[in-house]
Amino acid sequence: MTDPTVYVQIADPKGNPTALYETREAGSVGWAGYLVTASVSLPATIGLTDSLSGPYNGAYIFCVDRPAILDTDPAGFAEQLSAYIKSSITANRAFFWLQSSTAPYFGTFANYGFQFGQSFNNYVVNTNMNAVLGANLIFNVQSSLVMTVDEANAQLLLSYPLTTNPLINLQTGKTIIVAATNVRMGVPVAGQSTGCAVFNASLSTATVFAGAPKGLQLGLQYAYYDGAQDQTLFFPVFALGAMPATLAAQLVVDPSDPINIVVGGAALAAGYLRSGMLLSGAPALPSAYVNQQGNALTLTPVGANVDNVTPPARAGGFAFASLSPLASTAASRNLYLTPTGTSQVATASVAAGAQIGLLGGLFGSEAVVFPSYSSSAEQNCLLCFVPSQAAYAPTFPFAPASLQQSGSGTLQPRLTDAYQTAWATLLPSGGAPTVYQAQPEGSPLYGVTAAQQNDVPPILGSTPPFLPFTGSTAAPFPLIAYSLTPTTSASAKTLTDYESQIVAPTRKQIISSQASATNLARSAVRKARHLGAKDASLQYSTSPQGFLVTSDPATGAYLNVLLGQSSNGAGGYLPFSFAQPVSDALESALQTNQLFLVAVNPVNLGTFNSTSEIAGWTFSAQVGHGVSPSSYANVLILKFCSGSLVERVTNPNQWTAPQDFSLAPDTAESTASIAYAGLAQWLQAYLADAIAKAQPAQPSARFYENFATLVQDPNWNGVLVLNADLSVSDLPPEIAGLAAGIDFSRFAAHHFGFTVSRVLADPTATPPLHMDGESSFFGLIDYEQPAYQQNIDNNVDPNVPVAVPVSGDFQFTVLLLQALFENTRLADFESRVQLSVATLFGSTVTQTVSNAVPGVSDGAKMPGNAVVLVGSYVAQSGDDSSAGSYVFQQTQTTVFQLNSNVLQAVAFDHVQFNTLSSDADTTVSRFIVWGDLDFVTLDATDGTGFDVLSFGSAAGTPALQLGAGLSFSNFTITLSSPNATPNVQTFAVSTSNLNYDLSSSTARENGLFKGFGLQLKSFITAGPNEMPANYGFLPVTSPLNLTTLSYPWQGVVYRVTMGGPGALASAAGFDSDLLLAWASSGTAGSTQTPVFVGLSLPGASPGAKLFSLQGVFKVAVGSISLIRQQIAGSERYGYCLRLDDIAVKILGIAKLPPDATIQFFLFGDPDNTGSLGWYAAWVANDSATQFTAKLAAPESRLLPVSGDRP
Structure with a gap:
């Protein structure tokens, strides 16, 4: 038998006793005080019965927290209490709650307490208490109630013999929505509900949950600041129309903590509620939560009982919460009801005790999996709501971060407690663990399960990643129900973004923090296991995009993640993969439902195989290379989430684990905000530039059109690398020569990535899944x-x-x-x-x-x-x-x-x-x-x-x-x-x-080529120290003003057909070569021209003036000149090549003619027909007798020149 509860006298720090007493029962939540106002001897303790009927004429005082002043100046506080009482009541006694445990302590008395006094043998309430719990809810305790003491349960009782008079009630407007059953209420002075008004009631669901202004809304409210004002999102949790018409409930009300915000997180985590409605009788409530198949879940609150004096910890029901900001005064805030405590979970589509996947949020690839309720189980897994949790997004939508906006890159807390609602957790049953499953949106994993190994064709079953965790009310997580229509003016996109960017990441982070044992086990597996080429004991899974995940089936540890592959040009493939060991941070990110990973830091990427070949070009994601505060390169993005790339890149608060992947190595914590803002700004500008270039009027539109569509498509998911460095070796061999003209500090792939790969399944093989061929890569190189x-x-x-x-x-x-x-x-x-x-x-x-x-x-x-x-x-x-x-x-x-x-x-x-x-x-x-x-x-x-x-x-x-x-x-x-x-x-x-x-x-028309019937033969580019003579050319004089050739020089060689020399000639034609050479020394405007005209004689040694006819006759030539003369009697001109001093020797002895010289003339047709003619003349040496004989050339000597002429 426990000792009765007593009030214990409070002494000051010096040990002096005071008139102020308190209960001190271990484990109590809340504070109960007692002030002796009579002039009597003060005992060390006062029993509960004596406190009411003894000579002390004492006042009952309650508060959710023990006032700190009691440790420093209890006597002074007693004086303040006495003064407050004297100013608030007449000759009666006082029963009241403090407004706060810190100054100012007192509120308007009628809102926090009532007077009572003795009437005959009873103690009767003489005034009404109208406790303003909120602008829309008042807790009424009315006069005429009789006060008694329940020693056994350490509580003060208020009751009335006529049960038809609702003297204890909750009122909205002019409507009483709840009245105490049997007009009976207890106020414990010890225990877990110390200072709470506790009473039973029958709740009319149509009345209580009617919504404003006649009832209270039931659900979860979240809020956000849109840059101008607060906006709210209200999510119904239960299908009110399908709920029972009445619900038996035990109500608790603490006027000093009407919305459960003062009691503190530890007490709430332990399940101690100050103000709310806890349901008795285990009613089955149809909820707005669904499983992964879309079937509605039934929640059955458990724990409360109308026979209990006070509700047990974590009893299921509804807690009072504020629709208004937390800082609002009681008189201005509107209240609503949010779930609290534990509930059994079941659905008709899942057998009792079988695994049920509670959908986490909006996206089907995130769920919390646990055994459904079974009446035969010794212990069931319970869904537990914890009230007074953060529900306000101080920044949403996230404004674009930039270096011009100070602090815009700071990682903000996604939810703060400026508004509050209930979060949830799963309390394990002691049997099968609670498992968190989160897969990137649109990329769930499938594999060959044991039941499908013999299927032909193979049918892959769901093999999601799993994260066993131990749920704790000390670490609940936000869990919104979406199957019922929310009350909000926000668009569907806003709701989706709020879940994706605010709620889901918060949930993921909290659940992951509770899986330390799993993470340790996974780390041990990754360190100890060496992944072989074939290992039948591993789990092989694939996604709709064709990603292949190799994992440890026992712990779920990722050992290898093959995102895609490309041909290596030698019959094999280059993997684009995260290979063993996969880091803890990367694994956690890859098991995120709303995955948007922006990586510029390679540390947590582990072994990253990032080289790919696309159509002979080499691409690689050298994450971390080329990163500076103002410029970024090799940025890896994994997107499997709602929203477009353009929307997601704007702010690091929308990214997955930015602290692990989005800060360059060695970034100081003090500059992290600037670094985040710099990266976000760079990404925004990068995408905006590409979208601008995709406009139809732009010259590069066709190259950017697909990318611009991709980055603005909220439904696109895949892998993307931006501004990937390219090197000399990355060019295809066919155009490797371009490297000489490229500035490689600016040479990069604008982007490359891939979306899908083809995967083939063979359950009889190891591994049973493999990529078939190349992944579907895309990309763009734009170098200017x-x-x-x-x-x-x-x-x-x-x-x-x-x-x-x-x-x-x-x-x-x-x-x-x-x-x-x-x-x-x-x-x-x-x-x-x-x-x-x-x-x-x-x-x-x-x-x-x-x-x-x-x-x-x-x-x-x-x-x-x-x-x-x-x-x-x-x-x-x-x-x-x-x-x-x-x-x-x-x-x-x-x-x-x-x-x-x-x-x-x-x-x-x-x-x-x-x-x-x-x-x-x-x-x-x-x-x-x-x-x-x-x-x-x-x-x-x-x-x-x-x-x-x-x-x-x-x-x-x-x-x-x-x-x-x-x-x-x-x-x-x-x-x-x-x-x-x-x-x-x-x-x-x-x-x-x-x-x-x-x-x-x-x-x-007047050129030598046409006038002399020349034929093009070759081109000479002379080397150093070479002259025309080295090529066999004799100088030809002309009337031009020429200067000597100097290096460098070059020339055009023509063939001059001189006719046929007859039977004495060798088989070769009787042709000469004419060289027209020039040097670069002659600049424009110079009067002297560096041109050389040269002739190479047929059959002669290079540069010689003697050529042979069948070795019998030798012809010697003197000077050679080129002239152009006007035709007599005509305006036409003709070119003539003259060879002077020609002599013929027979067997090297006789000279013909013996006393004369011969001149040879080769002339072109002045009409430019391409024909040549020649004649010869001899001159006698006898100066007294000199004559010239024209040698008429027969027609066979008038030679047409072959070849076309312009």
């Missing part, structure tokens, strides 16, 4: 040289070159490189590359003109001396749809004007760029040029025309119309660059395979 990008932004023609520094004769620059990848194929490709030309054929380029029609219309001056080539990709049809070739070629003529008085311009009509070879050290590429050599028209010293160069624009052609001339092909410029330093460029020019195209050439 800054000056070129500015041109494009300013609507400059994309084929206009940019001025770049040129250190040698040439400079190669990649202006644009755009490659779009879809379904692991190169879907679109566009490039512009530029060959800058500083020097051609030894002469400096002075100006570049594009798109001229030579001699007809002007071209446009270019800002840089360069030619732009357009790159494209030509896909090839066939079984291998990935086959194709890259083509880089010029699309419009570019004319380079030179500082030369010989070669005034060179036109590049067509240029091709190819990569020849690329090994470990060097890459070699080649430009092949088709074009025209535009030579000037030369004049003789007398001012008459002497156009030996023949090809080119007409004299007087405007500079912007130059470009006609001698058409050539196979002019090659070879580019070599070391792979280690690709921008170190080495060029080599070759004319060894130069070919001519007469059909495309422009030969001037």
Whole structure:
């Protein structure tokens, strides 16, 4: 038998007794005091009966908390109490609750207490107490109630013999919604409900839960600040229309804590409620909670009983809570009812005792799994609600973070207690554990279960990740019911976002913190286990996207997560995966329902295989590389959640575990907010820029269109890498030569990622699941040289070159490189590359003109001396749809004007760029040029025309119309660059395979080519210390004002057909070679021309003036000259090649003629028919007798020149 409860005298710190007493029963919640007001001897203790009927004339005082002043100045507090009582009542005694355990202690007496006094043998309440619990609820204790003492249960009783008079009630407006059964109420002075008014009542569900203004709302209320004002979201928890008409309940009311906020978290966690309605009789209540199959769950509150003096801890029912902000006064706040305590959980669709998956929130891939209620079980798992938990999102929606907004990147508490509601937890039954299942939205896992191993075809069953945890009322979590219509003006999207961004992450974090034993076991497995290629004991699962998860079946530890794969080009595959060991932080993130992971820190990614091959291009997510406070690269995003990428990136509070993944390594805690804001700002700008570029009017719209759609699609889920670094080795071998012209500090993949992979199942194999082929990768490379990008932004023609520094004769620059990848194929490709030309054929380029029609219309001056080539990709049809070739070629003529008085311009009509070879050290590429050599028209010293160069624009052609001339092909410029330093460029020019195209050439009418029936033969580019004589050419004099050739020089070689020498000639034709060479030393405007005219005689040794006829006759030649003379009696001119001092020797002895010399004349048809004629003359040595005999040439000696003539 326990000792009776007594009031114990309170002494001051010095040990002096006071008139103030209190009960001190261990385990009590709440405070009960007693003040002696009579002038009597003060005992050490006062019994409960004596406190009412003894000589003390005492006042009863209650409060949820013991006033701290009792430890410092109890006597002073007694004086304050006495003064309050004297000012509040007449000659009666007082029964009241303190307004607060701290000053100010007292409220209006009628709202917190009543007077009572003795009437005959009874103690009767003389005044009404109208305790204002809230603006919409009053607790009435009315006069005429009789007060007695219940010693056995340590409580004071208030009752009335006539049960029809509702003297104890709850009132909303003018409506009494609850009245005490039998007009009886107890106020314990000890125990877990100390200071609470406790009474039984029968609740009319239609009345009590009628909602404002006549009743109280029942459910869960959350709130958020939208930047302007608070907005509320009210979620019904029970289907009121299907509830029993009446509910037996035991009510507790504490006027000093009407909404259960003062009692404290520890007491609430222990299940001690101060104000609420606790249901008796275990009524089955249809709830708005559902299982994963969508079936409604029935909650049966348990624990309370009308026969109990006070309700037990965690009794199920409803707690009073405030619809208004917590800081509101009692008179201004509106109350509602929220679930509290424990309830059994069942549904008709699940057998008793079988596992039931309580849907967590809105998304079907998150649930809490536990055994459903079974009447035969010794102990059942109970759903337990804990009231007075945080329900206010101080920031929602999250405003975009930026470096300009101080603190905008700070990780905010998602929920605070500015508003409050009830959270929940699962109390284990002692049997099967409570399991939390959370999978990324839209990416649940399936595998071959034991029951399906023999299915043909195989049918995969659900194999979700599992996290056993021990639920605790000390760590409840938010759990909203969504199957009934919420009361709110918010849109469906707002509700979804609130759950996704606020509630679900909070729930995940709290539950994960209760799984320490599971996490330790998983860590041990990952450390001890070495994942083999094949292990039948492991669990293999896949998602609809084709992700493959290998896990430990006992603990659920993730050992390997294969997100996708690509071909390695050698018949195998490159995994894009998180390999063993998978970190605890990553595993937790991957088991998050609303997964939005932004990773710039590789530490918690573990072993991350991130290299992929897409259509010959190499991509990799080098997370952590290139990260700075203002710029980011290699940003990995895993999105499996509601909302679009554009919405999610705006604020780190919307990301999964940002503290683990979204801070660069070694970021100081003091700068974390700035770092988060910087990353969020960069992401916002990055996506906004891409969306802007996708607009139809933008030049790159087709490359960005898909990405812009993706990032704005709330339904898209997948893996994405932004701004991924690219290196020299990442280019396909076919275009490896582009590396020489790329600034690799700016070369990156704008993005790449993938969504789905094909998975095949074979239950008889190990592993039973494997990826089949490549994943569906997508991506974009968009490289633009800054000056070129500015041109494009300013609507400059994309084929206009940019001025770049040129250190040698040439400079190669990649202006644009755009490659779009879809379904692991190169879907679109566009490039512009530029060959800058500083020097051609030894002469400096002075100006570049594009798109001229030579001699007809002007071209446009270019800002840089360069030619732009357009790159494209030509896909090839066939079984291998990935086959194709890259083509880089010029699309419009570019004319380079030179500082030369010989070669005034060179036109590049067509240029091709190819990569020849690329090994470990060097890459070699080649430009092949088709074009025209535009030579000037030369004049003789007398001012008459002497156009030996023949090809080119007409004299007087405007500079912007130059470009006609001698058409050539196979002019090659070879580019070599070391792979280690690709921008170190080495060029080599070759004319060894130069070919001519007469059909495309422009030969001037009065030129030597047409006038002398020449045929194009070859081209010479001389080496150092080489002269024409080294090539076998004798100098030919002319009336031109020429200067000596100097290195570098080059020349065009023509064939001159001199006819047939008859039977004495060798089998070879009697042809000579004519060289027209020039040097670069002659600058524009110079009067002396560095041109050389040379002739190589047939059958002669190189440079010799003696040639042989069948070894019998030898012909010696003196001087050679080229002249142009006017035809007598005509305005026409003709060219003539004259060989002087010709002598013939027979067997090296006789000279013919013996006393004379011969002159040989080879002349062209003045009508430019291509025919040649010749004649010879001899001159006698006798000065007195000199005559000339014309040798008439027979028709066989008038030789037509083969070949076309322009």
